Amino acid sequence: MELLEYAIIGGILYGIFFSLVGIGLNLIFGVMRIINLAHGQFIVLGAYAAWLVSRHFGFNPLWGVPVSIVAAAVIGFPLYYAVVPRLQRSGDPEMLSFILFFGIGQMLEALTVLGFGADQRSLPSEALGAGNIGVLGQEFPDSWWWAAAFSMAAIVALWLYFTRTKLGYATRAIMASRDEALATGISVNKVSALAFVAGLALAGIAGVFLPYLLGSVSPDLGDGLTTTSFAIVIIGSLGNPLGTVIGGLVFGLGTMLMQTYYSSWSNLVPYVLLLVIVLIRPTGLLGKAVRSV
C-alpha cells in the first residue's frame, strides 16, 4: 500500500512538472500551427543554463529561470522572423516545420555536446533544499516540490495571460482563427512571435528543474523529451494549452506506477501512451490527425 501511495503522490508531482514540459510545444502549435520538433532540445538547453549558473558561476540554479526567459527572447524572436512566416506561406507548413525544426534540434544537440561535453551533468541538490517534504506519510525531495510549484505558477500565469490581458485575448483569437484575427486588425506576427518566445521560455524553465526530476541531464535527452511532450499534449488538450495538465498527470501517474511495479518497462510509457492515444482518439488536438480519405 505504501508503494501505491508513493507512486500516486509522486506521480502527481511528476505529472504537474511534465505539464510544464509539454505546454510550450502545445502553445506554439496552437498559435501558429508549427511543430517545434526541437522542443526537447530547448528543454535540455534550459537544464544546461541552470547548470552553468550554479556549477560554473555559483548561484542558485533557480536563477536559470530568468536566464532561460532572456535566452528564449534572444534566440526566439530572430528565429521566429527568420523561418515561421516563410513556413506559413508554403504548401504544407505542418510537415515542413516538422522537418525544419528537426534540423534545428539536431544542430542544437550538436552544439550542446560541443559546448558542454556529452557526459551527464547534475545540479547541486542543496541548492533547492537537501531535505524531503512529506505528505500523507510519503516523502519527496524538496526539489520536486519546487518543480511542481514553479510549474503550477507558470501554468497559472499562462492562464491569467490568456484570460486577463489584451495580448492574451489576441493570442486566443489567433488560435481560433488566424484569418479572422488578421481581418480584425490584430498584428498576428507580433503576437505569434511573442507566443513562440513564450513557448521556448516555458521549455527552458522546465529544463531548469529537469536534472532534479531525472537525476541528471545529458545532451541526448532531447529526442525522448520531445516525444514525451507530444504524448502529453495529445492526451490532454482540446486546443487549449492549459489542458496539457491532464496529459501531464496521466503521464506522470503512468510513469511512477510503472517505475514502482515494473521498473524495467518504465521507459516504454511515453511511447505506448502516445501510440494508444493516437490510434483510439483520431481527432487529436494537433489538427486533424486522421485523413478523411
Next chain:
Amino acid sequence: MSDRSWLKRWRSGLIVLVLLAALFLFLPHVYGNESLLFTLMTFIVLAQGLNLLYGFTGYLPFGYVGFFGCGAYATSLLVLHTSLPVLLCVLGGGLAAVVMGLILGPLLRLSGAYFSIASLAASQILYYVVSNTNLADITGGPYGLKIEQVYAPAASYHTMLAVLLLATALAAYFRVSNFGMGLRAMKQDPVSAAMAGIDIVRARLITWLISAGVAGLAGGVYAWNLSVFYPEAVFTLQISVFAIVFALFGGVGTVIGPLIGAGVLYSLYSAIGISTPQYFQLIYGLLIVLLVLFMPGGVLSLFTRRGLRVF
C-alpha cells in the same frame, strides 16, 4: 506514357542498375575498406527504401529503423534457432519486417506529423522490448546477439549489393509504372485521386509494406555481416535520421536522388563524422534547415528547376 514500349520506359532504370552493380563490384578492388563500402550500401538501401514511402506517398516514417532492427533480429534468431541457410534467414528478416508493417498498418490512417511521431514511438517500443533484460533469454536483451557461425564478409557484401539493386529497381518501377503514377497523384491530392478511381488505402498499404520489406532485408544482411551486435546498433534513431537526411538531400520521388544523397553525405560522414560526430551532426542539421527553406526538392531540384528531367 502507356504508348512507349517497355524497354524505352525502363531504359534509364536499367542503366542505373548496371552502373550501380559495376561500381560496387569494382570498388573493393581499388578501395580496401570493404566494411565502409558495405555500410555505404546499407545506407543507400535505407535512403532508397525510405524514398519509396516518403517520396511517393508523402508519409515520413521517423521510426523507419524499426523495420531495419526487425529484420536484423528476425534473421539472427532464424540463424540461431533453425538450420535454414543464411540467405533464407535474410529473406525471413524481410518477411518479419513486412509482418510488422501489417501490424502497424493502422498508423497509415494518421496524417503528416502524427504519423511520423507515431512511427517513431512504435520503433522505440520495439527497441525497448527487444533490449529488455527480462527477455534476454529470447532476444539477448541488452547483451545483443551473436551469429558468428555464419560470418561471411564477401557473401554478405554481395547480398547487400543485390538488395541495393532490388531497392533501386523498385524505385525505378515506382517512377515509370502506372502504379507509380497513381501514387504521385495520390500524394498531390488524395480526394481527387480517389475520384479518379485509385484505391488509396490499398496503394498506401502496399507501398508501406514494400518500404518495410526493403529495410527488413537490409537489416538481415547487416546483421549477417556484423554477426555480433547490440540492440542499439540496429535500432538507434540515428539510422532513421541518416536515411531521412540522405534521401532529402538527394531529392525524394526520384530514383537517383537517394543514391546521390547517401553517396555524398555518407562519404562526408566517413571522413569527419566518425571521429567528430558532433560536427557532422551540426552540418547535417544546418543542411536540413537550408534544404527546407531554399531547396525542398533536394540537390536534384537544382536540375528540375531548369527544366531538365531527372530520373
Next chain:
Amino acid sequence: MSSEFLLQLQGVNKRFGGHVVLNDVSFGVAPGEIVGLVGPNGSGKTTTINVISGLYRTDSGHITFNGQPVHHVPMHKLAHLGINRTFQVPKTFRDMTVRENIEVAAHFGQPGHAVDVRGILREIDLETQADKLAGSLTVNQQKLLDLGRALATGPKLLLVDEIGAGLNPAELGGIADLLRRLAQRGIALIVVEHLMAFLGSITSRVIVLGAGRMLFEGSLDAASRHPEVVAAFFGGEA
C-alpha cells in the same frame, strides 16, 4: 416511377456536430437528364454532392445508383460504378502534365478499358496544352481539366460543382454546349450553380435547397415565383 431513375436519394440527413446540413433530402435523376441544384450559400448544395460522391457519409437515409445502395461505398469504387464529380476549387494533379492528369483517371477509372485520351483533351479544349504542367494552367483551364479527369473515368452520373463561376459569356456558352452533349450521350448531370441564366440554358428542372431542406422541385420559372424560394434567396417574409 422510381425505377427509371439512375440516382435516387431518399431521406438523406447529414449533420456536422450540432449543425444540420442536410435535412430529409429526396430526389431522383434519370439517365441523360440535367438537373440544376440551387440555393443560397450554406444551403447544402456542395454537401449533397459530397455525400453522393462518397466524400461524406450520410447520417441516415438511402442513396441508390442503378438500383444498388451506394451511401457507404468508398470513393474509388463509386468512380468505377460510374459516379464522378468536379470540384468548386479545381483539384488537379498540379505537378503532372495535362495529359497525365487524364491518363491517370483513364487508367484507374476504367481499368482494362481503352480510353480516347486525345478525344477528351479535344472535348475540354486543352489538346494544345497537353504537355504543360497542370499547375501552370489558368483557373478556368484547371476547371476544364477537372472535368476532363471526371470524364476519363467514363461516368454515367456527373456532379458539376459551380463550374460557371468566373467564366465569360463565350466560355459559358462553350460549357453549356459541352454539358448538353454529355447529357445527349446518356450521362446524367447534377449541376450546382449560382448563375441562373446559364442554368436555364441547359436544363428545365431545378431543385432548390434552403438551410439543408428541399424547398422546391420543378421548373426554373416556377421556382422564381415560389414564395419559400424567394424568401430563402432574399430573406425575410415571403
